[in-house]
Amino acid sequence: MTDTPIAIEVNCATGEVTERPLTAEEIAQRELAAQKAAEEQAAREAAETAKAALKASAKAKLIAGEPLTAEEADTLIL
Amino acid sequence: MSMTFISSLTASSVSTITFSSIPSTYRDLKLVYQLRFDARATANNLRLTFNGSSTSDYAWLALRGNGSTADATSGANSLEIQPGFTEGTNSTSNTFGNTSIYITNYNDSNVKSVSIDSVAETNASAVQFTYLASGYRNNTAAITSLTIAAGDSFIGSLWLYGIGTN
Numbered sequence: 001m002t003d004t005p006i007a008i009e010v011n012c013a014t015g016e017v018t019e020r021p022l023t024a025e026e027i028a029q030r031e032l033a034a035q036k037a038a039e040e041q042a043a044r045e046a047a048e049t050a051k052a053a054l055k056a057s058a059k060a061k062l063i064a065g066e067p068l069t070a071e072e073a074d075t076l077i078l
Numbered sequence: 079m080s081m082t083f084i085s086s087l088t089a090s091s092v093s094t095i096t097f098s099s100i101p102s103t104y105r106d107l108k109l110v111y112q113l114r115f116d117a118r119a120t121a122n123n124l125r126l127t128f129n130g131s132s133t134s135d136y137a138w139l140a141l142r143g144n145g146s147t148a149d150a151t152s153g154a155n156s157l158e159i160q161p162g163f164t165e166g167t168n169s170t171s172n173t174f175g176n177t178s179i180y181i182t183n184y185n186d187s188n189v190k191s192v193s194i195d196s197v198a199e200t201n202a203s204a205v206q207f208t209y210l211a212s213g214y215r216n217n218t219a220a221i222t223s224l225t226i227a228a229g230d231s232f233i234g235s236l237w238l239y240g241i242g243t244n
Binding site for chain 2: 005006007008009010011012013014015017019022026029030031032033034036037040044048
């Protein structure tokens with residue numbers, strides 16, 4: 001384990017393998033990518049949580065014989 | 079179609095791996111790897127990019143299952159394709175995330191599509207995933223390099239093959 005992230009590259013034409021520390025620009029790009037990936041993940045999880053809540057609400061209303069909202073009904077239609 | 083070995087790499091605590099100067103003599107590419115984080119406790123996704131580019135023109139769609147639940151997840155206008163989970167240090171020793179990535183027509187002037195199957199099996203109650211995904215890059219340039227990267231360092235091995243002839 002090192003403090004500076006390491007990149008390794010193989011040149012498929014020559015077979016040469018090079019290993020080097022990431023540049024500051026590459027580290028910044030990597031952090032940006034990780035941040036965006038985390039944001040995308042959070043958005044997906046929020047959407048999944050909201051959908052699960054709608055499904056639970058739809059199920060409860062069906063059992064109780066109550067009318068569903070359009071969004072709740074959408075969760076039941078394949 | 080014939081399958082021809084192009085190159086392989088062994089990763090030892092690196093966070094970025096690149097196969098560069100990929101020959102244009104094949105029709106498709108197949109990348110196979112088994113990787114495991116060595117500085118991150120929990121399993122996490124890796125990132126796949128082409129030609130050193132992390133522009134927001136990638137997309138992916140995945141079906142995931144962990145033995146008790148299944149779901150779908152996706153990314154659009156993304157900086158990368160997510161090719162599945164790999165193990166962390168909390169996982170059973172010597173278990174790896176195993177992934178196969180198939181890239182069709184990597185030389186032609188159309189957008190690029192990818193199919194992915196990946197498993198992270200720990201023989202324990204920690205994260206275990208099967209992952210079946212499609213990937214896409216809205217870019218018509220021939221693929222000359224592939225990069226697998228993560229926010230944390232990892233270890234393992236990768237093999238790149240050419241399929242068919244161009």
